[in-house]
Amino acid sequence: MFKKIYKEIKKYNTIVIARHIGVDPDALASQLALKESIKLTFPKKNVYAVGNGSSKFSYMGRLDKLEEFDNFLLIVLDTPDKKRIDYKDYSKARQTIKIDHHPFIEDFGGLEYIDDSASSTCEILMELLLNTKLKCNSEIAKLLYYGLVSDSNRFLFDSSTSKTFSLVSTYLSKYPLKLSSIYTNLYLRPLKEVRLEGYISLNMKVTENGVAYIILTNDIITKFKADSASAGNMINNFNFIDEVLVWIIVTEDVKNNNVRVNIRSRGPEINKIAEKYNGGGHAMASGARLSSIDEAEALISDIDYATENYIKKEMSKNENN
Known part of the structure; x- marks a missing residue:
């Protein structure tokens, strides 16, 4: 399935990446990480991460204000059902890809990759990048780590499996991160x-x-x-x-x-x-x-x-x- 997802990404010049209403670190980090990975791999593509953001997570990056487009690929992350998509024009997409770690609720009518045993959508994206030609760098790896750590509650949930730790180990080996600053951003509070x-x-x-x-x-x-x-x-x-x-x-x-x-x-x-x-x-x-x-x-x-x-x-x- 990862190869099919990559093939669709390669096909479209305009790509919109959406996620669920009520932004959280995994949803936002997965959006921004996938956007940056696609832009790094295909610099000429127009890639937009959309939805309502939160100043609380401004350290991750900024979302895009989207104009109306035709013939675009929509990638919906971390969202099990259509009513929770934080993008009102989702039905206008030429093709839709759904990548999620929630239990299945409804079909979006396109390609779907659902792994409800994964700790986070960012964990799934770690696999996607490792198994396709989508590129990664330290900033993308940091975003993926933000989402995984947050949604696993610092690896406390049972969804943190041997595969989770193996993926984290692989990424930390390739992209050394300053973990103390990551945890400070996630958990420092006023x-x-x-x-x-x-x-x-x-x-x-x-x-x-x-x-x-x-x-x-x-x-x-x-x-x-x-x-x-x-x-x-x-x-x-x-x-x-x-x-x-x-x-x-x-x-x-x-x-x-x-x-x-x-x-x-x-x-x-x-x-x-x-x-x-x-x-x-x-x-x-x-x-x-x-x-x-x-x-x-x-x-x-x-x-x-x-x-x-x-x-x-x-x-x-x-x-x-």
């Missing part, structure tokens, strides 16, 4: 965000089944001079609470007129519930979009019910062993 995280710790509620949750209204987010995206991205900072199996951060996003939900789990699978609420993702890490704060109660209730059933099943297994 004091206002640290204070908001403290507020979350003090005010989160925990159900009897071990579901921790907090609803951050726009007033709360504004009080700490933060934004909805940075508040939601704090979800991975609450991994290791002994009494908690699932944790949820609900944030009101006034700018985009919706409500973001970030969900993580150490027990029940949560992606099917997220899909019910205009979202999706991985079994243990998902997100959703609500039209109002009022919907959050139903989502939390569904997750709490799933967690209760998970606990019962685990107890039953232990009794039978």
Whole structure:
């Protein structure tokens, strides 16, 4: 499949690279890395990385403002379903390539490479570059490392496999990187965000089944001079609470007129519930979009019910062993 993807990239003079709404490091880094790789390999091609960005990730690079084009190749990264593509003109593409590490939801109608065992879309792109004539350099390797480290939560998730470490080893051997600066860019935070995280710790509620949750209204987010995206991205900072199996951060996003939900789990699978609420993702890490704060109660209730059933099943297994 990598050879087929390369063949399509070689064929088109204009290429648009898109990803999912709600930018995160893996989505953005994979976009920018693939763009730079194609430009390095084919300098005369017009390649655009599109979508709404975030100043939080400005250290990775800038996205492009796109004019309308005909006869272009669209490459969609890190996105399992069409409704989550952060590019309104995706249906105008002459050909579409989908590269993703989320569980399959729907066909995009073109070439598709999906590996839901991969830690990140950046991990898949590492393979793509190694198995085709697409070129790489230290800056591209750094972008790929940003995305892989972030989506694997610094190699803490089970999606970090021997293949993941082998690819990282290969790239670090070819392209020595200053890892300390990479981790500083990814995890250095302003004091206002640290204070908001403290507020979350003090005010989160925990159900009897071990579901921790907090609803951050726009007033709360504004009080700490933060934004909805940075508040939601704090979800991975609450991994290791002994009494908690699932944790949820609900944030009101006034700018985009919706409500973001970030969900993580150490027990029940949560992606099917997220899909019910205009979202999706991985079994243990998902997100959703609500039209109002009022919907959050139903989502939390569904997750709490799933967690209760998970606990019962685990107890039953232990009794039978």
